[in-house]
């Protein structure tokens with residue numbers, strides 16, 4: 001089992017309950033898209049899998065391990081097997097692209113190697129290959145603040161491809177990309193996960209991309225699992241209900257991006 005949530009609820013420090021009674025699990029090699037309105041809990045869910053957040057209630061198992069019942073050293077090792085593509089890549093602006101990609105393995109390397117990689121690129125071919133897959137190899141030595149939003153997002157994706165985690169998570173990984181690059185990037189992430197039997201979970205606002213590429217779709221609504229279905233069973237009526245606002249105002253027919 002790649003991950004399992006048992007009766008998990010999560011509240012932010014201000015008391016806002018972002019997730020309620022979540023019971024989901026995924027096997028190695030599975031690819032899942034999380035969809036739902038803004039504020040439905042997608043980022044909170046991914047951050048719980050990434051161990052950036054701890055459940056308020058319930059339990060989580062990641063790669064067969066309870067992350068909150070192990071030592072700090074064991075948690076560090078577990079985290080090195082979990083890769084998260086953030087909504088906005090947390091990359092220092094003056095950093096070179098190659099250094100930003102190398103950072104994917106910081107958690108797997110000894111301290112001396114990690115520190116050295118921040119000063120001197122200790123591997124060039126590895127990051128170059130990851131960037132090549134995303135059509136960005138020509139920017140290897142550029143500074144990150146010279147890149148467009150979509151290019152920077154691809155650096156974040158290249159970093160996780162370089163990391164090769166068993167749990168590959170992505171929070172809106174293609175939100176700043178054009179349709180062609182969005183498809184290419186999602187395809188690359190899926191190929192990478194499948195080739196290593198890793199579990200891939202991505203949150204997406206673009207429902208058409210979710211349905212086109214992912215075999216399993218989880219719809220979150222107001223912090224709860226509204227549906228958890230094969231993509232072939234997700235229809236327009238379910239999507240209308242998923243995205244209906246609390247005041248009952250439905251998006252017009254066909255306005256959901258399928």
Ligand SMILES: Nc1ncnc2c1ncn2[C@@H]1O[C@H](COP(=O)(O)OP(=O)(O)OP(=O)(O)O)[C@@H](O)[C@H]1O
Nearest residue numbers: 012013014016018037038039040041042043044045
């Ligand atoms: N740091 C925080 N402190 C307090 N409340 C938060 C915090 N982060 C998120 N929330 C709240 O938790 C709920 C879930 O937020 P979350 O970011 O998980 O949603 P989301 O589905 O990822 O949204 P989006 O699609 O807009 O990124 C929302 O009501 C949000 O306002």
